[in-house]
Amino acid sequence: MNFGAVWPEIVVSGVGTLLVALDPFVSAARQRWFGYVCLAGLLLAGLLTLGEPVGGGSVLGGMVTLDGFSMLFRLIFLAAAALVVLLSLDFILQRGKDLGEFLSLLCFATTGAMVMAISRDVVSLYVGLELLSISSYVLAAFLRDESGSHEAGLKYLLNGALASAILLFGLSLTYGLTGQTSIPALTHGLASALHTGYAPVVWLAVGMVLAALAFKIAAAPFHLWAPDAYEGAPTPVTGYLMVVAETAGFVALLRIVDTGMGPLAAHWGPWLAGLAIFTMTVGNVTALWQRNIKRMLAYSSIAQVGYVLVGLAVATPGGVSAAIFYLVAYLFTTLGAFAVIAALSVRDPGDAITDYAGLGRRSPALAVVLTVCLASYVGIPATAGFMGKLALIGAAVHGGMAWLAVGIAVNSAISIGYYWTVARTMWVDPAPADGGAVAVSPAGATSVALTLVGVVFLGILPQAFFWLSHWAGAGILR
Amino acid sequence: MNGPMVAFACLAGLTLYSAWRVATAPQVTHAALFLAATFAGVAGLFFLLQADFLAAVQLLLYAGAVMTVVIFAIMLSEMREVESDARGWRSLLLSPRLGIVPLVGGVGLAAILLSAYHRAAPSWPLSPLPAAPDSTRFIAHALFHAYALPFEVASVLLLAAMIGAIILTRTEGGAKG
Numbered sequence: 001m002n003f004g005a006v007w008p009e010i011v012v013s014g015v016g017t018l019l020v021a022l023d024p025f026v027s028a029a030r031q032r033w034f035g036y037v038c039l040a041g042l043l044l045a046g047l048l049t050l051g052e053p054v055g056g057g058s059v060l061g062g063m064v065t066l067d068g069f070s071m072l073f074r075l076i077f078l079a080a081a082a083l084v085v086l087l088s089l090d091f092i093l094q095r096g097k098d099l100g101e102f103l104s105l106l107c108f109a110t111t112g113a114m115v116m117a118i119s120r121d122v123v124s125l126y127v128g129l130e131l132l133s134i135s136s137y138v139l140a141a142f143l144r145d146e147s148g149s150h151e152a153g154l155k156y157l158l159n160g161a162l163a164s165a166i167l168l169f170g171l172s173l174t175y176g177l178t179g180q181t182s183i184p185a186l187t188h189g190l191a192s193a194l195h196t197g198y199a200p201v202v203w204l205a206v207g208m209v210l211a212a213l214a215f216k217i218a219a220a221p222f223h224l225w226a227p228d229a230y231e232g233a234p235t236p237v238t239g240y241l242m243v244v245a246e247t248a249g250f251v252a253l254l255r256i257v258d259t260g261m262g263p264l265a266a267h268w269g270p271w272l273a274g275l276a277i278f279t280m281t282v283g284n285v286t287a288l289w290q291r292n293i294k295r296m297l298a299y300s301s302i303a304q305v306g307y308v309l310v311g312l313a314v315a316t317p318g319g320v321s322a323a324i325f326y327l328v329a330y331l332f333t334t335l336g337a338f339a340v341i342a343a344l345s346v347r348d349p350g351d352a353i354t355d356y357a358g359l360g361r362r363s364p365a366l367a368v369v370l371t372v373c374l375a376s377y378v379g380i381p382a383t384a385g386f387m388g389k390l391a392l393i394g395a396a397v398h399g400g401m402a403w404l405a406v407g408i409a410v411n412s413a414i415s416i417g418y419y420w421t422v423a424r425t426m427w428v429d430p431a432p433a434d435g436g437a438v439a440v441s442p443a444g445a446t447s448v449a450l451t452l453v454g455v456v457f458l459g460i461l462p463q464a465f466f467w468l469s470h471w472a473g474a475g476i477l478r
Numbered sequence: 479m480n481g482p483m484v485a486f487a488c489l490a491g492l493t494l495y496s497a498w499r500v501a502t503a504p505q506v507t508h509a510a511l512f513l514a515a516t517f518a519g520v521a522g523l524f525f526l527l528q529a530d531f532l533a534a535v536q537l538l539l540y541a542g543a544v545m546t547v548v549i550f551a552i553m554l555s556e557m558r559e560v561e562s563d564a565r566g567w568r569s570l571l572l573s574p575r576l577g578i579v580p581l582v583g584g585v586g587l588a589a590i591l592l593s594a595y596h597r598a599a600p601s602w603p604l605s606p607l608p609a610a611p612d613s614t615r616f617i618a619h620a621l622f623h624a625y626a627l628p629f630e631v632a633s634v635l636l637l638a639a640m641i642g643a644i645i646l647t648r649t650e651g652g653a654k655g
Contacts, residue, residue, distance in 0.1 A: 006627065013634050020641055061624035101645050108638040115631050127628040131635040138642030153646075201594045204587070 005052065005059045005066055008045040008074060009114050012081075015041030016107030023100035031099040035089045035443070038103045042082045042110075049074045058120055062182055065120040072324070072472035073117035073251055076331060080243045081110040083335045086447035087342040088236035094346050095143065102142060106240070109135035113248040122171050122181045122260070125252060129167075129216075133160045136245055140233040152232030156241075159225035163215035170208030173201055174260075186260035194264065206261055206268055210275075213257070216249035219275050219309060220282035223302050230298035235345055238294055239338030242301045243331050250327060253312060258320065258476050265315040265477075272313035277407045280306025284414045294351050296418055297337060300377060303415060304330050307408055310392050314399025320476045322391035324469035325462070329376065329384035332454030336373040339451055340366045343444040353422055358431025363438035367426045369452050374419040376455050379412050384458035391466070486526055493519030501574040504559055510548050517541040531614045 003010065018041075019034050026033070049071060058065050085103060092099050112131030119125035137160060141153020175181060177198055178189025194202050211222065218226035230238045257268065283303030290296035308330070311323025343366060344359075345351065360367040376385035389408060396405040440448070458465055496515035503509040517540040524533035571578050610616040621629050 003627075009631075016634075017637065060627045063625070063627040098645075101641065105638060105642060105645075108634060108641075111634060112631070115627075121628075123625060124628040124631065127631045127635065131631055131638060134635060134642065135638045138638075138645060141646055144646055197597050198594050200590045204590055 002059070005064055006115075006118070007052075008049045008078075009111050009118075011041055011045040011048060012078075012107050012114065013111040016104040016111065019100045019107065020104040023098065023104075026100065031093060032089060034100045034103050035085055038085050038107065039082055041107070042078050042085070046075060046078045049078070063121045063124040064118045066118065067475045068468075068472040069254075069475060070118040072468060073247070074114050076247060076328060077110055077113040077117065077244055080240070080247075080331055080335060081106060083339070083447050083450060084236050084240045084244075086443045086450075087239070087335070087339045088234075089443045090346045090441045091234065091236050091342050097142065102139070105135045105139050105142075109139065109240070110244065113244050113251075116248050116251050116255075119255065120183050122174075122183060122186075122256065125183075125255060126168070126171065129248065129252060130164065132245060132248055133164065133216075136160075136237075136241055139237045140229055140241065142237065143234050146232075148232030149234060150232070152229045155225045156229040156233075159215060159229075163212045163222075166208050166215070167212035170205045170212060171256075173205035173208070177201060177205065183255055183260040186256075187262055190261055191263035202264070203267075206257075206264060209256055209261075210268065210271065213249055213253045214275060216252070217246050217305050218302055219305050220279040220302060223279070223282070226302060227295050227298040230301070231292060231295040231351075235294065235338060235342045235351075238298075239335050239342070242297070242334050242338075246301065246305060247327050247331070250308060250312075250323070254320065254323075254473075254476050258312060258315065262315075262477055269313055269315045272309055273401055273404055276306050276309035276313050276404060278306070279303070279309060280407060280411045281414075282306075284411045284418075287415070287418045290418065291353055292351050293341060293353050293356065293422065296353065296422070297334070297341075300415070300418070301334065303411060304334075304377070306411070307389065307392055310396050310401075310404045310408060313404065314395055314401050315477065316395060316399045317470075317473060317477055319392075319395040319399055320473035321466070321470040322388070322395040324473050325391050325465060326388035328465060328469065329388035329455075329458050332384055332451050332458065333373050333376040336369055336376075336448065336451030336455055339444065339447040340370040340373070343440045343448060344438060346441070346444070347439075353425055354429075356422060356425050357429040358426070359438075360427040362431050362436065363440070366438060366440065366448065369448050370426065371423055372452060372455055374423055376459070378416055378419050382456070382459045384455045384462075387459055387462040387466075482526060486523070489519050489522040489526065493523065498574075504561060506552050506557055506560060507549075510545065510552060513548065514541050514545045517545070529613055531617055 015038055019038065022034075052066055052071070054066055054068055054071055064070075084106065088102065088106075089099070092102050109132050112128045112133070112135065115128030115131065116125050119128060137153055137157040140156045141149055143149040144153075171181075174186055174190065177193040178186055180186055180189050190202060190205075214222040215225075230241065233241060257272075258265075261268065280303045283299045283301070283306060287296050287299035287303065290299060304326075308323045308326050311319040311321075311326065313319070341351070344356075344363075348355070356370075359370075372383060376383035379386045379389040389412065393405040393408055396402060396408070493516055496512040496519065499512040500509045500516060503512060517536060521533045521536035521541065524530075524536055569577070572580070574580055
């Protein structure tokens with residue numbers, strides 16, 4: 001047995017184990033070093049990922065495939081984890097919490113997401129999903145003396161467990177129909193089961209897998225847990241859940257539904273299209289009423305999930321690559337917004353939108369970055385979100401679902417309403433009397449700067465990433 | 479009705495009834511005991527399928543070890559009785575006892591599976607695998623060869639769950655200063 005293919009996962013989970021093993025021997029004053037060790041580990045794992053041959057064949061007994069898709073998503077998860085480490089250092093230390101334990105759980109969760117990215121078998125994909133989920137439940141409840149964090153962890157756990165049970169039931173039905181757990185083998189098995197009188201069971205299995213994964217990515221109407229969980233979780237964790245946990249859900253959707261159930265695309269495509277349009281509308285309309293910035297961004301992330309689902313619903317190679325591009329744009333935009341929120345809430349825990357009054361004068365740099373991120377969410381030209389939406393609209397039109405393109409455009413117009421409220425509060429409203437300049441630590445500033453570069457770079461020079469997402473999505477639909 | 483069919487009906491009935499009771503028993507300890515009965519019923523089903531190793535593991539680990547931990551957890555917690563606070567239409571819809579949603583869901587699921595099985599009988603798309611004469615060796619081979627990666631990831635999963643449980647339950651102040 002050759003475990004060479006999974007060196008990046010071994011390194012990341014090894015760093016997680018190392019951090020928790022060293023934790024008792026490191027004084028509270030030196031905890032910051034854990035952050036640097038963790039970053040070094042994530043960087044090493046990234047380099048190892050880049051050094052691996054991309055063959056597309058299967059290794060490790062057919063559990064793993066090293067194609068462009070797995071390589072790109074491993075890098076996405078590693079980059080997101082590294083950014084979250086940067087923006088959580090001061091947040092966690094300031095609250096007197098144990099950084100070693102926090103980062104080790106973050107490493108385990110990232111390992112789970114990476115395992116999902118490389119899996120070509122539902123067994124390993126499911127185990128990776130559980131590793132990611134269970135670590136995330138604990139991360140959401142990490143500030144356990146705050147009632148919001150407690151509630152977030154519990155809600156996330158209960159709903160996540162329900163979704164996992166439904167997913168397992170659906171996958172066990174597909175196994176009963178095909179006798180296969182390997183995703184490429186499902187492709188043929190399900191199609192032939194459909195024509196031999198097992199259609200109701202096939203629909204039951206597909207429906208259960210779709211519903212469970214819709215839970216995981218917080219698509220409406222399966223999103224009811226998300227606003228509470230995202231509002232109550234510690235701010236860096238909220239960013240992590242929105243980016244890594246949701247992207248991992250999309251990885252599972254792309255692998256199991258787009259690849260494994262690909263021949264049935266004519267049947268599940270319209271369902272996903274309905275899910276997409278309902279999700280983006282519910283997210284955007286509900287976000288209009290929110291007064292808390294984390295809760296508003298939670299509904300905004302539900303709307304973004306709706307946009308990405310468009311790429312999956314059209315079930316064309318163009319749609320898949322547009323969805324992958326949008327996920328990368330979403331990563332930088334969301335983590336940029338959360339880097340600013342985390343930097344602001346290191347000392348001042350207020351998350352109400354009114355707390356951002358006069359930010360343009362108190363800290364122009366942070367206000368500019370948050371404004372750029374909001375513009376990217378809306379899809380203003382020269383930002384990553386604009387290019388992502390352009391790609392999705394193009395894919396919808398070419399895929400014969402032009403009404404979805406109209407849906408994206410209408411929803412983007414609705415979303416201007418609530419993003420504009422935040423921008424106006426920052427730049428127009430006067431600062432409170434006690435609000436001085438905001439001090440930002442070097443780690444926080446680095447995360448803010450890196451995400452800003454990502455958002456602007458993807459908006460101005462998207463060609464390289466268009467090519468990458470096209471390359472990565474090539475093997476998904478066959 | 480031949481012998482195995484009768485045994486299957488008894489075991490399936492036991493499993494289903496006690497699983498239903500796990501969700502409806504008001505006493506937590508009773509629910510735990512019904513959970514043990516469910517595990518035992520599943521172990522019996524594995525025996526019927528000639529999966530002797532799985533049946534033994536199911537009995538030892540689930541009906542034995544996991545149940546012991548569950549009983550310990552109940553002993554250490556304050557919870558003894560659960561009473562649903564749902565009343566009126568909410569209880570009518572969602573109560574696990576005889577709520578409309580669980581009833582319709584359960585019956586609908588069973589109806590879909592049974593009708594598909596009947597319509598396509600006698601040929602389920604899969605022929606059953608021949609029972610391995612040496613199932614322990616077979617499972618060991620699967621675990622350490624084809625499924626080695628998920629097996630290893632599951633061990634990381636258990637480590638993460640253990641660390642998480644300690645983080646969420648230890649008393650503050652005992653930590654280092």
